[in-house]
Amino acid sequence: MSPQLHGVLTALATPFTADGEIDAARLRLLVDRSIDGGVDGVVACGSTGEFAALSTEERRLLVETVVEHAGGRVPVVAQTGATSTAEAIRLSRHAQECGADVLMVVAPYYEQLTLGETARYFRTVAESVELPVMLYNYPAATGVNLDPETVGTLARDVENIQYIKDSSGDMHQAAQLIHELGKDITAIIGADTLVLAALAEGATAVMAGTANLLPREIVAVHRAVAAGDFAAARAEWNRIYPLINAISSAPYVPAVKAALGVIGLPIGTPRWPTADLDAALLARIEKLIAELQLEAAYA
Secondary structure (H helix, E strand, O other): OOOOOOEEEEEOOOOEOOOOOEOHHHHHHHHHHHHHOOOOEEEEOOOOOOHHHOOHHHHHHHHHHHHHHHOOOOOEEEEOOOOOHHHHHHHHHHHHHHOOOEEEEEOOOOOOOOHHHHHHHHHHHHHOOOOOEEEEEOHHHHOOOOOHHHHHHHHHHOOOEEEEEEOOOOHHHHHHHHHHOOOOOEEEEOOHHHHHHHHHHOOOEEEEHHHHOOHHHHHHHHHHHHOOOHHHHHHHHHHHHHHHHHHHHOOHHHHHHHHHHHOOOOOOOOOOOOOOOOHHHHHHHHHHHHHHOOOOOOO
16 A cells, blocks of 8 residues: 655756756665655655656656666556546556656647546546545646546545646645545646645645755755744745745756755756746846755755
């Protein structure tokens, strides 16, 4: 039985070598950094991981590498959504076979679907596997918002649809998922700048790309909230929020990768056509990192 997801999940970045290939050695370092920082799970092939710029073979390699290296230390979530139902099924079955704990399935992107078409896609993919499935709601990328009513219907109708990652950035919708659908599905909030708000509201888990950079710090926020120490949670959040907000306000993937390079953990540049972070934004992030005194490894 797969473990129940909770706490802080790192949406892993995907390291590339100088010639643009996946850097498996650096990926393992990122996994270790997150686990050593106390996170409760890692996510392969998410948006922070640039999955849409990867080939099918590369996506399979990422999941295999993360599952193998995590080695059961924390649950591994594999993002297996695709632009076609058939491809999503193939990726989902592969992730299941190689030992992922949960499948996160983004709605098809580019060709905007109706809500009914999107719901049929989720049903079909979920019914093709036995693992728990996490709906991935990212309307900015897919053009379709999974409203709470649709989410509730899917969760009640399909037994292994057990989670919803909401990256809408809409805290009102997040609160509805947490409070109105808590008996049907577990809500995981995916907007980095809403980590404290989501946890305080009662979210079971948060998922953040900035946890590649700040695993221990974001975990400290979660643990303080879980302990009922909201003063400590707010103090730590106030300390790290400026950096999280700067990264979230910039082109996100380039900012995460640039920030990791600043602390001494270079993982390459984003895959083209995504450009590197511009000099002014990089300078701002460098300043904020210096103020926090972040390092690549924790003592």
